[in-house]
Amino acid sequence: MKFPKPRRILLYILLILFAFAFVLPFWTGFTTSLKTKRDVIYTTPVEPPPSLTLEPWIEAFNIMEKPLFNSLIFTLLATIFSCIIGSINGYVLSKIRFKGSDLVFLFFSIGIFIPYQTVLIPLVLTMSRLRLYNTIEGLILAHTAYGIPICTLLFRNSYKEIPDSLIMAAKTDGAGTWAIYRRILLPLSSAPFVVAGVFQFTSIWNDFLFGLVLARGSEALPASVALANLKGTTTAFWNVQMAGALWYALPVIIVYLILGKYLVKGYMAGAVKG
C-alpha cells in the first residue's frame, strides 16, 4: 500500500510507542522480581536492579512449587482428554451425515459461551457428591467436560476442509466408521491437534475460577490460586509477587513464543477465555 515517507516514520514511531506501552508492565514486573526489598523501594520501577538478586524467584518457587506441579498435571491430562474427544466429535459432525447433526453442533456451541457462574453451584455439589471436591481428578473432569464444546468446534472446522471424496473412496473399499477415522482423518490431524492442544493448554493453565471454587486451600491447589493467595498476603512483598507471577507465566510464554501461530488459529475460531 502507498504511504509517503514522512508518514512511514510517524507510523514506526507509533508502533514502537505502543510496543513500549504493552511491554511496560512486563518489564517493571521483571526488574522488580530481581530486586531486593530495599531496592524495590529506593529505585524507580523501570530501572534495572542495582544489585541483582535471585532471592525473590527462589522464595516464590518454594511457595509455588507444588501448585505449579498440580497445574501441570491437570492441564496436560485435561488437554489430552478434551482434544481426543473433540477430534472424534469433530469427525462425526463433519463427515457422517445424520439427521439433527446441526442441532447437536449448536448444542455444543452454546456451551462455549455460557457464563460459568451459572454452573458453579451445581458443579461444586456434583464434585462433592462424586468425592472429587478438592482433588486433581475433579479439576481434570471439570476442565475436560467444559473443554469439549470448543474442541469439537475446532476439530469440526478443520475436518470440513478434508475432501469428502477421500471418505467416499475409503467407504467403497469397505472401511468402517472407525477405520476411516484411523486411516484417513487421524493422519491428517496433526495441525488441528496442535491448534486445539495449544488452545486448551493455555486456557486450562490460565484458569482461575474453577481452581478457586473446586480446590481452594487444598492439596490440589492450582498455580493460579496460589499466585492470587500470594498477592493477598502481606508477607510476600512486590518482588516475590512479581517473581511468582513470572514463574506462573513461564510455560504459557514459552508455548506462545514457540507455537503462537497455532494459538492464534484457536483465538480466531471465535473462542475467548473467561
Added chain:
Amino acid sequence: MTAVLILLPSVLLVGYFVYASIGWNVVVSLSNWEGLEPRYGIVGFPRYAELLNDPVFWISLKNNLLLILLFVPSSILLGLFLAILLDVKVRAEGVFRTVYLLPFALSFVITASLWAWMYDPEVGVLNILLENVGLGFLKSGWVTDSSIAMYCVILALTWQFSGYTMLVFLAGLRSIPESQVMAAEVDGAYGFSLYRRIMIPQLKSSVLAVFVILMVFALKGFDFIYILTGGGPGYSTFVLPLEMFRETFSMTHFAYGAAIATVLFVIVMLIVVPYLYMSSRRREE
C-alpha cells in the same frame, strides 16, 4: 446410528455439566438454601425480589454496563487502529504482533498482578514514573480511589484485549481482495482515507464477532477484577460475577447467588443466541 452412539458420551457430559447444571442452578435460585448444607425447599421467586432491593446488585449491574459502554468500544477502536498501522507492510510486523498479543495469551491472574503493581499508590510504577518526569501532580490513588477505580480496571483490560481485536481485524483487512484495494487506489483513495472509505466498511462481520465476544466477557469476566480490586474500594468495582461469588461462597447465600447467576445467564444468552442464529443463517446463504 453409529454417529449417535459415538457422540453419546459427549452429549451426556455436556448435557449434564452445561444444560442440566443450568437447570439445577435455576432450581436453587427458587429455593431457600442458605448455609453450607445443601438442604432446601422450593419457595418461588423471593430471591429475585430481594435482588431488586439490593443496592450492591444495582452497583454491579451498573459496572457491567460501564464495561460494555467503555471497555468494549475502547478495545475495538485501539485494536482497529493497531491493525491499520500493521496492515501497510511494516518491517518486523511479526515482532509487533507478538508483543501486542502477549497480554491476551496470559492468565488474568498474572495481568491483574502486574497491574496491581502498576497502580500501587506508594511504590507502584505509575506514581513513581509520573513523579520522575515532573508530572507529580497527576499522582493518584488509582485502584484505591473509588471514584476512578473502575476506569483503572477498564484501562488495564483494554491493554489486555486490544491485541486480540487487532488480530481479528488484521485478518479481516488481509482477506479483502487485492483488486478492490487497487481499484480504490486508482480512484485516488489514499492512506487512512482508503481505510475509512473502502476497507473498514468491509470489516462488518469481524467487528460484529468481536463485539459479541467482548460484550460477553464484559458481563462474565471475574478473575481480573477479583484479583486487582476484589470489588473495592467499598463496592465501587463490583460486577455481577463478583457479587454472585461473594454471596454464594463467602456468605453461603446459595439461593441468592444462584438467582444472580440466572440473571447473568439470561443477559448473556440475549446477546449470544441471536448472534449464533444470525451467523448460522449467514453460513447457509
